[in-house]
Amino acid sequence: MKGENFCPLCGNKKGHFIKGLCKECFLKKHNIVEIPETIFFEQCRTCGKTKLFGKMVVSDSKNLASFVEKKVKIKNLNNSEVHAAVSTGEDGEFSAKVLAKGTIDNVPLFFEKEVLLEPRPVQCDACMRLSSQYHEAIIQLRAKEGGQKELKKMLPILVGFVEAMHSKNSLSAVTEVSEKKEGFDLKVGSKKAAQIAVRQMKNKFNAETKSSSVLNGVDKSGNEKYRFTFLVRV
Numbered sequence: 001m002k003g004e005n006f007c008p009l010c011g012n013k014k015g016h017f018i019k020g021l022c023k024e025c026f027l028k029k030h031n032i033v034e035i036p037e038t039i040f041f042e043q044c045r046t047c048g049k050t051k052l053f054g055k056m057v058v059s060d061s062k063n064l065a066s067f068v069e070k071k072v073k074i075k076n077l078n079n080s081e082v083h084a085a086v087s088t089g090e091d092g093e094f095s096a097k098v099l100a101k102g103t104i105d106n107v108p109l110f111f112e113k114e115v116l117l118e119p120r121p122v123q124c125d126a127c128m129r130l131s132s133q134y135h136e137a138i139i140q141l142r143a144k145e146g147g148q149k150e151l152k153k154m155l156p157i158l159v160g161f162v163e164a165m166h167s168k169n170s171l172s173a174v175t176e177v178s179e180k181k182e183g184f185d186l187k188v189g190s191k192k193a194a195q196i197a198v199r200q201m202k203n204k205f206n207a208e209t210k211s212s213s214v215l216n217g218v219d220k221s222g223n224e225k226y227r228f229t230f231l232v233r234v
């Protein structure tokens with residue numbers, strides 16, 4: 001049988017003991033779990049996306065929670081687990097309740113803390129580019145013979161197809177629409193988005209499509225850059 005426990009720091013004889021100290025004194029002396037008071041994250045003031053794990057994403061309570069969990073530092077805790085639950089206050093502020101648990105010398109330990117999540121306004125790379133009319137593609141919306149009337153109706157639909165992809169692809173946006181005698185020219189940030197939107201026009205409205213590309217300089221790593229033009233006839 002074990003002799004009676006006695007904490008040399010506070011004289012406590014009851015409760016769990018870890019490495020010769022009572023649980024309370026042991027936890028005072030050792031920083032087992034570090035949970036920050038405030039966790040900052042970058043948020044784009046234009047598109048509202050947040051930078052989590054190095055990527056701009058649309059944040060929700062789920063990905064913010066795993067971002068918070070990764071900020072918790074744990075030392076020498078066995079079977080450790082961290083859980084964060086993110087909630088939004090009435091003022092739109094985020095906070096998180098963080099729970100960490102594990103064992104040391106088979107003594108179960110629990111840690112709990114309310115953490116403030118604070119956005120730091122930035123402008124993301126994609127929004128910065130789009131604001132200076134960056135575009136990888138131009139979509140030329142044109143009418144089939146006799147279809148001139150359809151053009152004005154089709155324009156917002158086409159723009160909608162491009163913008164619907166914005167949450168996944170930050171460059172998926174129309175940066176400029178210019179009216180031409182023959183129809184509309186749309187500058188689109190992402191070539192891929194333009195391509196998909198054009199395909200949707202073809203499938204949904206039986207549009208005739210054509211694409212072409214011209215060399216548009218060389219990027220920093222020496223790769224040739226092309227500007228794509230997609231013709232959509234409705």
Ligand SMILES: [Zn+2]
Pocket residue numbers: 007008009010011012021022023024025026
């Ligand atoms: Zn003690």
Ligand SMILES: [Zn+2]
Pocket residue numbers: 044045046047048049123124125126127128
């Ligand atoms: Zn942005």
